[in-house]
Amino acid sequence: MEKAFELAEVKDDKKAQYASYYLRDEARYWWESSKALLDRKVITWEKFMETFLEKYLPIYMQDQLEMRFLNLRQEDMTVAEYEVNFSKLARFAPEYVNTEEKKAKRFQQELKPGIRSQVPLLEIRNYAILVHKAIIVEGEKEATKRESEGKKRKFEESISDQGSSKFRGKFGKNGGGQSQKFQKFKPGNGNKKNRF
Known part of the structure; x- marks a missing residue:
């Protein structure tokens, strides 16, 4: 209105x-x-x-909404989702966000530790810029994680391939078949000396 x-x-x-x-x-x-x-x-x-x-919106409901704001943490939300919830609830606790600096500080305090630890280095006091930078940090962390998982998967696949090729080399082409060396010592193959 x-x-x-x-x-x-x-x-x-x-x-x-x-x-x-x-x-x-x-x-x-x-x-x-x-x-x-x-x-x-x-x-x-x-x-x-x-x-x-x-x-x-009686006082007790306003108090509940204020408490929801004070207990708000990023946790499993993305930075963008956290920002939406932060903005919705911030109006019920105006004394905590009545300046740009206070608003930015409060938002930063409740980011995930991995993001929160990198953002203070930038010394941002503007809320909109802080949100933007936190989204960038989150994106970079996700890209690094995907890259690391991709490398790990490739490494595991190469180890798996090496293991199966060694197995095939040791036990013949079919992998589970018996080698010729083992067949020599099999009972009834005509070799009386090495019979079991």
Whole structure:
């Protein structure tokens, strides 16, 4: 609504009236009865917001959302997913993010250790730049991990190939067949000296 006020250049004394126009169904009925109880000719935007939040986002819910923000960690999210959740919840804990520097610091503190350990070297105080750099670090870490896994797989395959070729060389072409040397000593092959 505040973006709409700015765009439509709505004056302060008309903001509550403008916002209430967009209420529908149950919210509309609720506002009509609440407005009558307020008993004012002009309802300020601040009073409208206070009344609206008491109904649709009471203090205990705001406290829960603030705690969710304070407990938010990147954990198994990507940096982009973490940023979306951070931005959604940050408005419920404004005192922790009311400057660019505080916001950037809070975001950085709860990144995964592997990313968090590299970002401070850049000494970034701007939130948007910090998010961008953290995404780059995450991308580089993922590329390095894939590259390392690829090399490991190739190494394991080459070891496996070497092992099977040695096995074939030792035991004949079919791998599991008997070598001619072993067949010499088999009972009944005519060699009385080496019979078992």
